[in-house]
Amino acid sequence: MVGFENLVEVPPMRKNPVGYDVPEGVDIRGRYDAEFATILTRDALQFVASLQRQFATHIKYAMDCRNEAKLRYNRGALPAFDPATKPLRDADWLCAPPPPAIADRRVEITGPVERKMVINALNSGAKVFMADFEDALAPNWENLMRGHINLRDAVRGTISYHDKARNRVYKLNEQTAKLFVRPRGWHLPEAHVLIDGHPAAGCLVDFGLYFFHNWSAFRRNQGQGFGPFFYLPKMEHSTEARIWNNVFTAAEKMAGIENGSIRATVLIETLPAVFQMDEILYELRDHSVGLNCGRWDYIFSYVKTFQAHPDRLLPDRVLVGMAQHFMRSYSDLLIRTCHRRGVHAMGGMAAQIPIRDDPRANEAALELVRKDKLREVLAGHDGTWAAHPGLIPAIAEVFDAHMGGGPNQIQSAKREDAAGVQAEDLLQTPRGVRSMEGLRLNTRVGIQYVAAWLTGSGSVPLYNLMEDAATAEISRVQNWQWLKYGVELDGDGLGVRVTPELFGRVVEEEMERIEREVGKERFSKGMYREACKMFARQCTAPSLDDFLTLDAYNHIVLHHPLASSRL
Numbered sequence: 001m002v003g004f005e006n007l008v009e010v011p012p013m014r015k016n017p018v019g020y021d022v023p024e025g026v027d028i029r030g031r032y033d034a035e036f037a038t039i040l041t042r043d044a045l046q047f048v049a050s051l052q053r054q055f056a057t058h059i060k061y062a063m064d065c066r067n068e069a070k071l072r073y074n075r076g077a078l079p080a081f082d083p084a085t086k087p088l089r090d091a092d093w094l095c096a097p098p099p100p101a102i103a104d105r106r107v108e109i110t111g112p113v114e115r116k117m118v119i120n121a122l123n124s125g126a127k128v129f130m131a132d133f134e135d136a137l138a139p140n141w142e143n144l145m146r147g148h149i150n151l152r153d154a155v156r157g158t159i160s161y162h163d164k165a166r167n168r169v170y171k172l173n174e175q176t177a178k179l180f181v182r183p184r185g186w187h188l189p190e191a192h193v194l195i196d197g198h199p200a201a202g203c204l205v206d207f208g209l210y211f212f213h214n215w216s217a218f219r220r221n222q223g224q225g226f227g228p229f230f231y232l233p234k235m236e237h238s239t240e241a242r243i244w245n246n247v248f249t250a251a252e253k254m255a256g257i258e259n260g261s262i263r264a265t266v267l268i269e270t271l272p273a274v275f276q277m278d279e280i281l282y283e284l285r286d287h288s289v290g291l292n293c294g295r296w297d298y299i300f301s302y303v304k305t306f307q308a309h310p311d312r313l314l315p316d317r318v319l320v321g322m323a324q325h326f327m328r329s330y331s332d333l334l335i336r337t338c339h340r341r342g343v344h345a346m347g348g349m350a351a352q353i354p355i356r357d358d359p360r361a362n363e364a365a366l367e368l369v370r371k372d373k374l375r376e377v378l379a380g381h382d383g384t385w386a387a388h389p390g391l392i393p394a395i396a397e398v399f400d401a402h403m404g405g406g407p408n409q410i411q412s413a414k415r416e417d418a419a420g421v422q423a424e425d426l427l428q429t430p431r432g433v434r435s436m437e438g439l440r441l442n443t444r445v446g447i448q449y450v451a452a453w454l455t456g457s458g459s460v461p462l463y464n465l466m467e468d469a470a471t472a473e474i475s476r477v478q479n480w481q482w483l484k485y486g487v488e489l490d491g492d493g494l495g496v497r498v499t500p501e502l503f504g505r506v507v508e509e510e511m512e513r514i515e516r517e518v519g520k521e522r523f524s525k526g527m528y529r530e531a532c533k534m535f536a537r538q539c540t541a542p543s544l545d546d547f548l549t550l551d552a553y554n555h556i557v558l559h560h561p562l563a564s565s566r567l
């Protein structure tokens with residue numbers, strides 16, 4: 001592999017029991033496949049291992065800090081701007097300017113790293129494609145390894161796919177979207193890759209393998225001297241951004257490329273992180289291309305952060321949108337912060353997707369997407385996300401019409417008025433009712449999502465909306481919160497309280513409904529019962545699990561040679 005001549009001290013080759021050639025201290029416990037072996041080369045694994053060894057203690061420390069913060073919030077503290085970093089927030093400084101190749105990001109499509117979708121997304125007409133190892137991917141071994149093969153082939157321009165059922169061959173167009181990759185969050189381990197006897201950090205495996213195999217071709221074909229480009233999910237504090245910055249610096253050094261070549265957009269999708277936006281940008285200032293409003297995880301994080309605050313209960317999930325004061329304040333402050341620092345302020349994902357068999361419902365869904373995007377572009381966002389290629393023309397039309405002719409609004413929408421956004425605005429409890437239908441929908445969606453995830457699909461259409469790990473988390477934690485505090489369902493005039501008995505009945509009835517909807521055969525072949533057990537346990541647990549996918553992950557780990565696989 002080119003460019004890794006700086007990778008010193010490559011230890012002697014060793015054969016692991018599964019069949020991969022691994023460096024000392026690395027063990028691959030995922031299924032052997034000759035194609036996977038082209039990704040899991042000894043040099044690539046050595047690179048991942050070097051990142052893991054450099055940063056494991058930093059990651060552990062950051063996760064310990066998250067736990068300490070959780071304890072503080074559970075004792076009644078509120079997230080707040082850090083007085084110690086006020087001078088940094090008040091000072092004038094800028095991030096490195098956005099690379100010309102990605103100055104214009106008005107529509108970004110996202111999706112899992114599945115082969116056909118990668119081609120469709122790159123050909124979709126969007127400016128950017130965010131290939132997702134996070135919310136949209138169930139990170140089983142096959143998905144992960146095939147995802148890396150797909151991305152490598154995409155970056156080289158050689159990717160193709162033959163849909164045998166339709167006898168259709170998919171290839172890349174002349175013009176394609178620029179590729180960003182979203183590795184997993186810090187919290188997720190990769191149990192098939194053991195380094196010095198411990199599971200590697202999932203995000204370092206995702207980042208390391210992708211960077212190692214693609215940095216050179218990427219910069220030639222896509223980055224015009226910059227890149228590769230990344231999206232960074234689910235951070236809670238700027239110390240976590242500092243780790244990413246150091247990972248990037250280490251990777252650039254090993255590849256022998258200039259500091260600041262790698263660029264990343266950070267998703268602001270946790271409640272603590274909204275108080276750290278300047279600090280996060282500052283840590284990544286040489287590597288930053290802005291921030292993004294990860295609205296779904298942000299709502300999830302609101303519930304999680306306030307899990308011990310019964311005065312901050314959410315209304316029905318469908319009512320917690322961008323029009324709520326706390327959500328609007330977050331988007332406004334994000335735009336102001338990014339533009340002040342000279343980088344993109346990206347909007348988020350509307351959950352509506354095209355509805356093929358009902359033109360009126362389809363038009364209504366499109367109208368909701370247009371409205372959401374209009375709000376974003378008028379607020380000053382520089383671009384936004386699309387979940388489906390069918391939405392891109394409508395979204396592009398809204399952004400084209402209101403962006404004022406430039407590639408972005410970094411200079412034209414400073415939003416100084418948002419300097420007045422206060423902690424109270426960011427924390428204001430969302431308003432609305434709670435209903436039995438809300439409880440039922442959370443349950444129906446949560447179970448079906450987990451069932452899909454366990455069988456390898458990380459993003460699915462449910463009831464004409466996109467569901468992924470972030471949206472499903474809202475369903476889970478909202479049920480948990482309502483159960484924990486025995487809330488009254490005031491939205492349907494029944495005045496019923498949410499109790500374990502009521503929830504038990506709802507689960508039973510919703511399982512029956514799911515079986516009717518998907519059909520007996522699919523129901524019996526799928527993993528609905530396992531999903532139901534897992535989802536119900538999490539909703540009724542005495543203390544809130546940090547992530548739905550952490551427990552579920554244990555069920556998709558398949559060690560080879562076959563052995564106990566629970567972490």
Ligand SMILES: CC(=O)SCCNC(=O)CCNC(=O)[C@H](O)C(C)(C)COP(=O)(O)OP(=O)(O)OC[C@H]1O[C@@H](n2cnc3c(N)ncnc32)[C@H](O)[C@@H]1OP(=O)(O)O
Binds near residue numbers: 109116117349
């Ligand atoms: C909260 C967050 O983190 S948001 C970001 C993470 N979530 C995502 O990225 C979700 C991405 N979107 C998707 O996964 C899908 O659009 C779904 C699951 C919501 C809907 O999927 P489906 O119902 O299968 O889509 P549908 O059948 O309408 O697809 C039609 C075509 O569009 C393609 N397509 C749909 N969505 C995408 C996408 N996001 N990227 C690329 N192609 C896509 C399909 O591959 C299909 O192609 P084909 O006609 O060549 O066969």
Ligand SMILES: O=CC(=O)O
Binds near residue numbers: 135267293297349
């Ligand atoms: O990752 C995006 C989100 O909304 O969550």
Ligand SMILES: [Mg+2]
Binds near residue numbers: 135297
């Ligand atoms: Mg997210």
